[in-house]
Amino acid sequence: MQRYTQQRNAILNALVAAARPMSPQEVLVAAREATPSLGIATVYRNLKLLVGDSLVHAVELPGEPPRYEVADLGHHHHFKCTACDRVFDVGECVADLKRLLPAGFTLERHDITLYGRCRDCGAGARPRPRR
Amino acid sequence: MQRYTQQRNAILNALVAAARPMSPQEVLVAAREATPSLGIATVYRNLKLLVGDSLVHAVELPGEPPRYEVADLGHHHHFKCTACDRVFDVGECVADLKRLLPAGFTLERHDITLYGRCRDCGAGARPRPRR
DNA sequence: TTGTATGCAAAGCGTTTGCAGTGAT
DNA sequence: ATCACTGCAAACGCTTTGCATACAA
Numbered sequence: 001m002q003r004y005t006q007q008r009n010a011i012l013n014a015l016v017a018a019a020r021p022m023s024p025q026e027v028l029v030a031a032r033e034a035t036p037s038l039g040i041a042t043v044y045r046n047l048k049l050l051v052g053d054s055l056v057h058a059v060e061l062p063g064e065p066p067r068y069e070v071a072d073l074g075h076h077h078h079f080k081c082t083a084c085d086r087v088f089d090v091g092e093c094v095a096d097l098k099r100l101l102p103a104g105f106t107l108e109r110h111d112i113t114l115y116g117r118c119r120d121c122g123a124g125a126r127p128r129p130r131r
Numbered sequence: 132m133q134r135y136t137q138q139r140n141a142i143l144n145a146l147v148a149a150a151r152p153m154s155p156q157e158v159l160v161a162a163r164e165a166t167p168s169l170g171i172a173t174v175y176r177n178l179k180l181l182v183g184d185s186l187v188h189a190v191e192l193p194g195e196p197p198r199y200e201v202a203d204l205g206h207h208h209h210f211k212c213t214a215c216d217r218v219f220d221v222g223e224c225v226a227d228l229k230r231l232l233p234a235g236f237t238l239e240r241h242d243i244t245l246y247g248r249c250r251d252c253g254a255g256a257r258p259r260p261r262r
Numbered sequence: 263t264t265g266t267a268t269g270c271a272a273a274g275c276g277t278t279t280g281c282a283g284t285g286a287t
Numbered sequence: 288a289t290c291a292c293t294g295c296a297a298a299c300g301c302t303t304t305g306c307a308t309a310c311a312a
Contacts, residue, residue, distance in 0.1 A: 003286055003291060024277085039294045044277060046292095062191030062242050065276065079232065082239060090231045097245060100221045101210065104250030108213060111193050113242045114228060119235030134266060134311050155302085170269045175302060177267090196301070 010034035011046045012055065012070075021059040021067035021078065021087045061087065061113055077112040083121035090114060141165035142177045143186065143201075152190040152198035152209065152218045192218065192244055208243040214252035221245060 014030035015022060022030070028043045047068050050056035057071040059078060067087060079088045098107050145161035146153060153161070159174045178199050181187035188202040190209060198218060210219045229238050 005286075005292060007293070037294075040276095041278075041295080042293055045279095048278095058194075060193035062193050062244070063189075063197060066194060077231065079236060088233070088236075090233065093231070097243070100208065100243075100245065101247075102219070102221065102250070104253055105210060105219075106247045106253055107245055108247040110246065111242075111244045112228070112231075113193075114231065114238055115241065116232075116237045116239040119233070122235055122237055136267060136311075138268070168269075171301095172270080172303075173268055179303095 006035050007031070007038055007042050008046050008049070010038065011043060012050060015056060015068060015070050018069075020089065021069040023065065023067050027068065059087065060111070077114065079114040079116065079118070081118035081121050082115050083117055086118065088118060137166050138162070138169055138173050139177050139180070141169065142174060143181060146187060146199060146201050149200075151220065152200040154196065154198050158199065190218065191242070208245065210245040210247065210249070212249035212252050213246050214248055217249065219249060 010031040010033075011027055013034065014027050018026070018030065024040065024043050024047060027047070028038060028040050031043065032038050047056060047058075051058055051068070054071050056068050057073070058066045059069055060066050061078060061080060069089070073089060075093060076089045076091055077093060079090045080086070081088070093112065097110050101107055141162040141164075142158055144165065145158050149157070149161065155171065155174050155178060158178070159169060159171050162174065163169050178187060178189075182189055182199070185202050187199050188204070190198045190200055192198070192209060192211060200220075204220060207220045207222055210221045211217070212219070228241050232238055
């Protein structure tokens with residue numbers, strides 16, 4: 001990271017404010033509040049830069065393009081609401097994944113993604129509009 | 132599924148023979164052994180059809196396009212070797228995922244992806260070439 | 263004979279890159 | 288004054304779709 005720019009600052013601020021993983025499009029919309037001329041290419045370039053500097057972390061969910069969140073959140077996993085498509089962080093993690101492995105395999109890391117209804121969309125509630 | 136075709140049969144056979152999740156490109160290459168004129172569009176169309184008929188299951192790993200495997204394998208998860216990039220099925224699954232959820236959230240399903248070294252690539256072994 | 267399925271090529275879609283101009287240092 | 292950064296538009300890679308032809312029924 002070499003220079004401070006309005007755009008980069010707006011992108012990082014958007015991620016901090018959202019406090020959940022955002023898609024590049026979501027970042028674009030949010031950061032344009034501060035920098036209306038912002039282009040999508042700049043969002044992608046800065047997300048990559050910020051990930052490279054470990055200020056931002058890429059959240060890869062199965063079957064969809066990566067989202068991004070601030071990096072200082074420690075080990076956690078993600079919950080995707082099947083009604084509104086928003087993604088939330090979930091804390092602590094199950095232990096004992098090693099025992100799933102066949103003999104001779106070694107475990108380096110793992111991803112867990114949970115799917116269901118979030119508080120807003122649960123049970124009889126009228127779901128929020130998707131994402 | 133309405134008609135039997137050589138192409139569809141070749142695609143399904145390739146998946147059965149591989150016994151692990153394959154990318155559409157891998158399916159194309161394998162199925163062309165039986166049907167050399169096969170086109171990639173037909174692979175995609177048939178994978179979608181076969182998934183619709185629950186004969187094939189889409190395996191979505193974080194950060195990469197879906198792979199496909201035969202559907203009659205029951206509940207399991209996946210292990211991706213960080214050296215050779217092959218994906219393996221792993222059996223039984225951890226319980227107790229519900230306790231990860233914040234209050235008010237309900238759990239419908241989950242994905243677990245493990246990463247590490249497979250038997251062939253483990254420890255001091257010279258890794259296989261990447262997929 | 264009928265109409266689903268196929269192969270090709272063009273179109274989509276999200277992401278990346280080339281380039282000339284902008285602006286932080 | 289530099290040169291990293293930006294915005295635009297073109298390029299990319301993977302997947303989907305339109306269309307005329309082929310072939311299972």
